Amino acid sequence: MASVTGKRKADLKVVILGAANVGKTTYIHRYIEGKFQQKISTIGASFSLKQWGPYNIALWDTAGEERFTGLSSFYCRSAGAAILAYDLIDEDSFHSLRARFLPLLQAAEPNCLVVVIGMKQDLLTVDNRAVEQKEALMLAKEVNKRTLDKIPYYEASSVSGHNVENVFEYIFQTCLPQEAKNLDGLHVSDLTLEEKAQTGKSCSC
């Protein structure tokens, strides 16, 4: 997936952060490829490009391991949206969000949208939830400076695909200028069609 991006600058940079082994890469993979895959751990970072309507979106997948924390901050630079991921059944992974990853977001855009996602929802049983939903919601509420219609908190599963597509859709719709799309709608419309088609293609492969 990774390829030279130099030719066209991405319109939106989305970065996913979180402790090691919470399922960040798998989550991205689920979105891009549409299937679940157990992946080896990410070294440094990896990168995917996504077409959304007329927009180019760069998805940066960071390494969760502590030794890469310094680098992750670098990868957060000028991110328009960030996903803070934690493991629903691992309390430490949630606490590390505040401790390690929240500070990294200072490098991101000032108005960065932060979405908190509890991963591995499919493994959740009646009594193994490690983090109260309330706490997660609170975190999601306080990290976003901009006013939002709803608190950006989701519980997702890359195995079932639950809350994968729609979370990204929500991010893009919130961060990318919709009105601009409408303003030069006439100008863009045919292009949109074409590029949407491309999007579909990349999904099905």
Next chain:
Amino acid sequence: MSVRAFDLVPAIERAQLISDKAKTEITCIECCGKNLYIGTGDCLIIHYIIEEKIGSNGKIHLVSEKQGYRHLALKKPVSQLKAASALNRILVLCDNMLVLLNMFDLEPILSGTRIKNVVSFCLNENPIKSNPFSIEICVSLKKKCLQIYKVTEDKMTLIRDVSTTDIPITMCIDGTFICTALPTQYYIINYVTGGVQDLFPYDSNHVRPIITRITREEFLLSAPGALGMFASASGTSQRPPLQWSENLVSVIYSHPYCLALNDEFITVHSILDQQQKQSIPFQGGQHLGEFDGKIFVASAQDIYALIPIPVEKQIQALLVDKRVKEALDLAQVATKTGIDKEKFLKMYQRIQLQAGFIEFSEMNFDEAQKLFRSGRLDVREMIAIYPHLLATSSRFVKCLPPLHDIADIVQLCRGEEDRIIEYKRFLISYLEEIHGTRHTLGAHMEIDTALVKLYAELKPDELPILVASDCACDVGDCIPYLEKHNRHHMLALLHSSHGDHDRALGIWTKLIKTEMEDESFPGVAFMVEYLTHINNSEMVWKYADFLLEKDQLLGVKIFIDRSSSPAQSEDELPSDQVVDYLSRYPVAVVKYLEHLVFECKSEVEKYHTHLSVLYLDSVIRLMKDTNTQKEELDKARSELCRMLQTSSHYRIQLILGKVTELELYPECAILYGKLEEHDKALGILVHKLRDFDAAENYCIVNAKDRDLNFRKRLFQVLLSIYLDPNNERRDSFVAPAVALLNNNKADFDMIKVLQVIPDHWSIGLLSRFLTSSVRKATNRYRMTHIQRMLARGENLQLKSEHIELLRDGLKMTDDKLCAVCGERFSEVTFVRYPNGIMTHTSCAPNKYICPVTGKLFSATQGTALPSVDHNHDAR
């Protein structure tokens, strides 16, 4: 996963160095054109000329020659060298002192300012203001600052000073951006605006900071965890990091590869997919340098060159390993390496085709198809892989060097039938897709030939469409294939579409004779149809016999439908000739004559007579045959009767003679009727056949379209036959006679009837006839009377109108002018139309149309007639 992107070739070996001083140790290298400079640990700078030579085995080896050396007398190792060829200078960093030397004789430039306390320096390869007589360098100083200098032949001028929080260990400059490593953090500094962008932290105790320029405003940095991080001037990354090994000492970039050196290996990564491509073992490596495309690597004692393997060779190697995607990616970036566009396109297409054949051999048909299409495959390359599919007449020769190493499909599939068929299906779909597009240019014949062969084997349903369309295949080459798969019918069609009707018809003949089999052949009717429309009478004569023998009814259609199809000129197959020809086939000839007589309405006596005779013959034959069913005979006779009745062009006497002989009375009656010998005809009907209904019917039929008198006479004849006083059995005819008289359809002249009716008949017997006759007469009388009165009334009306028109006088005076020409009336006669328009007689060309208003006065309306008046004088 490995590619050989570079070859390690020895450049200057230990022996050459040692000859100078035993302890000499290389601390830095620099190359500029053919000049190679070596800085040593004992403060020496040695100058070599080094040249690439291509050996007899095609391999590159390097030849070097020592030019001179200089001892700087600083007793410290030379830590950095940089040549500036435009200035003929070489910059030397030794003992934290930056000095300028002459490039060739290595003499110090005394006027040039020295810069002290220098940690390191670097050249700006992409300065904003480029001046050929100066270069821009960036220098890091121990006093925690970076300085930009302009260097000319004899001077180093300070341009800019940027202070930093710590000593910059190393840096790299591009445009106005300096990427630098302080002991704990990487930064990007814009020396014009002073803007500082921090990148990421690292620990200089664990990671040796290395900065390499990749492209404009993009740098590659060594990062913790043995990562190579890409960073752009804006402080972001646009490529995922490279995974390196530990303890790197040097990194260079040679598009599209990053080479990293540690003390054991040189590793090569591609920036395209961030994967490691090659690993070259190299013990004790200390310096790696890229100098305008030349790459040198040095250990403490030896210098080697890394010779890039040409991109094409690399791609070929990748293709050999079937790493298609990597090969294509590499090919794509090759454009950037300066091949001109056309040459590149050619190369790229060829690579696509090679890649296509690799995918093809892996049965990845979708990918193969895409590659073939974008690589503009000469489809014959592919056809040629399939045994026997390429037309033998094709002048195609395989591309050299070959695009693939596939011998043929059978070998590729190891003879597995299923896979061979799958390959064939792929070829079909590929050919179908390009069929008729511009990709077929020049290969039309080969494509069609291959398709015919493939269809014959796998998709017989498609064959007719292909054959029917403008199929350009090599027929001779296709014959064995079609025969092998029993597609004889298609072969025939193919012959036919190539104008070889004889062979086509020959095949169909064999098919009908079941000497060959092909279930797609529709049968005799098809061949008949074909012959009907063929524009070649020779073929018709040749094959008609065969078909007529097979089926006369179908066979004769050739001639019947032929004459009705407008494309055939009539004289090509003259009817006479056809009739003669068909005389051997009784059924066929009858059909043909029927067609001529009934459908074409031919009036040629010969055909009518012939047909009548044939009908008669068949009746005779049936009569002679004792086993004949009655229905059959009746049918034959009714056909004969119909013929005799409807036609009037046959020779009546000829038929009559035969018919009388055979005592075929109804036929006789018809014939007599034709001869207008109605008494004879009716005589036969009444006396011989005693069929009174037929007799009455005869009168009605024959009186049709004739006047009433003839009708009356005809019925009178019949009546007189019934009432013939000379007939002994006349009593038996009383009933039919009365029936005839009472028949409403019959018409009689009553007086004549009364004259022939025997006196002894009772009034009762005749009452009905008489009443109806009287009624008819009365009716006629009254009708006539009414008509007369109506005519008279009309006559009176017209007279009255005429008088009305003439009653009013018309005064013609001098001042009255002709309505057409405007002249006065000078003659006595003039024309006046009913609407009052008056003109000269010469000005009124049509007396029914008013010349002024154009109004039409109907000729039937007496009132509308214009009057030409002589009675009024012009005075």
